[in-house]
Amino acid sequence: MQAKHEWRKKEKSFYLPKNKPETLTVPKFSFISIQGEGSPASSAFTKKVEALYALAYTIKMMPKKMDKPPQGYFDFTVYPLEGVWDISDKAKANFDGTINKDELVYRLMIRQPDFVDQAFYRDMLELAKQKKANPLFEQLSFEQIEEGKTVQMLHVGPFDDEPQSFEKMEAFAVAEGLERLSKVHREIYLSDPRKVTPDKLKTVLRFQVK
Structure with missing residues (x-):
């Protein structure tokens, strides 16, 4: 039996860089995703995360119960939550640095692992959807993303201190x-904010470069 794939x-x-900047070329990976806007402290944000994880764990667990799992199937640890962040067009038009x-x-x-198409x-x-009704399931999508050449580092500490790492x-x-x-x-969120104090949060930060 193939050993469980643990990222x-x-x-x-890709997921455990050092806490100093480095370059990394990121190939094409598959994701389940959902779009949103507003504060990550909002209930809407939390509900989107819950919808993502509900599907992620369905994808992880269901093949074990199937008579014929998908081609190439292997057991795996669910990947961490990731977020790609920007500000609204209106905010960009009136940006003052804050x-x-x-x-x-x-x-x-x-x-998602490679066997998911x-x-x-x-x-x-x-x-x-059959297991648990959730209106946000309709907002989920499946896509492939290739980041290409990037700079990344591990940020340790509160999310509000990330600008120091970006500098x-x-x-x-x-x-x-x-x-x-x-x-x-x-x-890329390596820590659960519900279980870890802000000073110990571990987050991979990454941006594209040329």
Whole structure:
């Protein structure tokens, strides 16, 4: 029997960087995702996360109960929650250097193993709907994203202190002769804020460069 695929052990370069900037080329991966806007402290944000995890765990658990699992199936640890963050067009037009969290725009996502394709995603989504009605299931999507060349680092501490890490990353990019493509960035959440104090939160920060 094939051993369970654990991203913390098998994919350290993508999920467990050091707390100093580095370059990384990220290939195409598959995700289930959902879009949103507004503060991450809102109940709407929490509900979107819950919908994502409900489907992610359906995809993880259901093949074990199937007579014929999907081709290429293997057991795996559910990947961490990720978020791609930007601000609204209105906020950009009036930007004064400060971020109003109510003006944030985001896409939340959870990566999926390679055996998950569009057809299997649709089947699992229907099963998730049967298990527990959730209106947000209709907002979920399946997509492939290739980030390409990036700068990333591990941020340890409160989310509000992330600008300090981004300053280090941008200085590193300049020193390496790289240009940040935009202020859009990715965050990968390695800690559960409900269980970890803010000073110990671990978040992978990443932005695209050329």
